[in-house]
Amino acid sequence: MTTSTTNIQPWLHVIGVGESGLKSLGTEALDVLNQADIIIGGERHHRLTKGFTAKRIKWPSPFSTMIGKIGEFRPKNVAILVTGDPLWYSAGALLAREWPSEEIKFYPQLSAFQLACSKMGWSIPDVDKITVHGRPVEQVIPWFRPYNNLAVLTADSKCPSKIANLLKEKGYGASKLTVLGELGGPNESMIQGLADSWKLTEENHAIPEFHTLCIECIPTEKEDILPSPPGLPDDAFVSDGNFTKKEIRSLTVNSLNPGKNKILWDLGCGCGSVGIEWLLLSFNGRAYGVEKNQKRCTMAQSNAMKLGAPRFSITCGLSSDLISTFPDPDAVFIGGGLEPDLVQVAMDRLKPYGCLVANSVTLESEAVLVDLQKEFGGTLTRIAISRSRTLGKLTTWNQLLPVTQWMVQK
Structure with a gap:
């Protein structure tokens, strides 16, 4: 050697x-x-x-x-x-x-995380360590889980109040917040309070500009607690009813292979449900969505912030006009506007080992997928989902529209 x-x-x-x-x-x-x-x-x-x-x-x-x-x-x-x-x-x-x-x-x-965990008596590997410094504060939302401990690098003295409000909105009003100021220095401080009453805590204490925020997530209202993705309930999204439903969405997000630092194109993103769940599973990832319907575009932007996916950049327009401005993707989802020319451009731009997924619910678009599978390879999957519903005093099955999914890896 x-x-x-x-x-x-x-x-x-x-x-x-x-x-x-x-x-x-x-x-x-x-x-x-x-x-x-x-x-x-x-x-x-x-x-x-x-x-x-x-x-x-x-x-x-x-x-x-x-x-x-x-x-x-x-x-x-x-x-x-x-x-x-x-x-x-x-x-x-x-x-x-x-x-x-x-x-x-x-x-x-x-690091601030080491010092903060030492003060709290927390085992560092068991704590989720995140930052909202220079980032939208909504980025902390996906980490709200029952009895989860968070250490958060903040931007300024206003951050604890913003995060306390988010905790209350998401059903975690009983959560304990600890502001650890200027850790390791002569002016080290600790301020504690509950999310529900944080406004009163701020009235009685001056929150230091430079601090680390520790959060013990404690749920208050069970009905407000969302499950972990993929498979968020359909009513978690503001929509016009035309979007990828929970079961199909879970399978689609899995096919798109979310992961750390990855980039997704969500073309024809609708209310943003697929792109949002993909981002929630892709630490430090980014998603670029295109939707030609302005109302749906607005819904997608609202859903992304509400559900903690601020790294979802959504533009109203046509995919063919906009994708040239996007960075090369690790994954592409085509949920609407399926065109062979668009698929060709997406495949050309797709990174090695990246994947493209397209769903169809009509015979016409299914025929397009069959032709694309012959040209590019990949797999075709037919997905049929039924949900139970009441029929008088009895229970029966209500079938959702069957979906044909094409998935190809580069």
């Missing part, structure tokens, strides 16, 4: 800083700051690390606009200050995608 070596030395140093400032840093990180030509960080980071001669630059907002400028500083020694672990919901991941690993070095600090 041979071992390759490189003479390239890191010029970009990403340093995690704790609330105790310089006291939180090890000898190696302090040496880097002493030798740095440029130190980049937020106002808070600069305040916690005074005493160095390097040129100071404040982060812009959003931080991504700084990426191109950082490259201009090379080969000067550049130190970037972040909070906690640079590679856990922080700028480190973005920087790591821009420069080779041999040019960048990370100096991790205890």
Whole structure:
């Protein structure tokens, strides 16, 4: 076995800083700051690390606009200050995608999640760790589950109130909220209250801007609690009645193979039911929906926010006009407007090992699927679902429209 070596030395140093400032840093990180030509960080980071001669630059907002400028500083020694672990919901991941690993070095600090779980006495692997910093607060909704524990990185002092309101709306008004402010620093604080009465808690306590929010999800109203996807009840969606029903939706979402960081095209998305459930099962995924009916488009946008899928981008128009603006997908669902030319473009753009799924309920569209299966391969499946219903004093079956599903993997 041979071992390759490189003479390239890191010029970009990403340093995690704790609330105790310089006291939180090890000898190696302090040496880097002493030798740095440029130190980049937020106002808070600069305040916690005074005493160095390097040129100071404040982060812009959003931080991504700084990426191109950082490259201009090379080969000067550049130190970037972040909070906690640079590679856990922080700028480190973005920087790591821009420069080779041999040019960048990370100096991790205890993360906010570790500090928060320690304060709460929670086992870290048993806690769902999420962020709404720089993201829509509705992104936390899918994690509301009975007796689930959450640690949430927030954006500001208003976040706990917004999340408390969401908890109440979703039937979790009895949930316990703990705001842990400036963990690890001299001004560390803890504020606790219930979602139902959080407004009163805020009236009696000043919520710190910089904090981690811990949530113990406790259900209040059983009828308000939604099951885990796939297979959300049909009445969870605002619709005009024409959309993929629960049982078919579950099978369709499964065929679309949801997964971490994936991208979905939902063409003819209707009220958004398939795209939303796919997103709820695709951590950090994104979905791009197209719907030509403006009313349904509005319904889809409302459903996405209400059910915790804010990463669903929905546009009113024709799929053939819009898909050129979308990133290449890992999965494509065609729920309406099935056309061979559209399928060809989708297959061309589909990533390797990606899948395309199309459903039909008419003989005409089924004939199109048969021809497409002959051309592209894949499988055809006939799905027939019946639900029980009362018939006088008795019970009988009510059959839903049978669906033909075509699924092909690239």
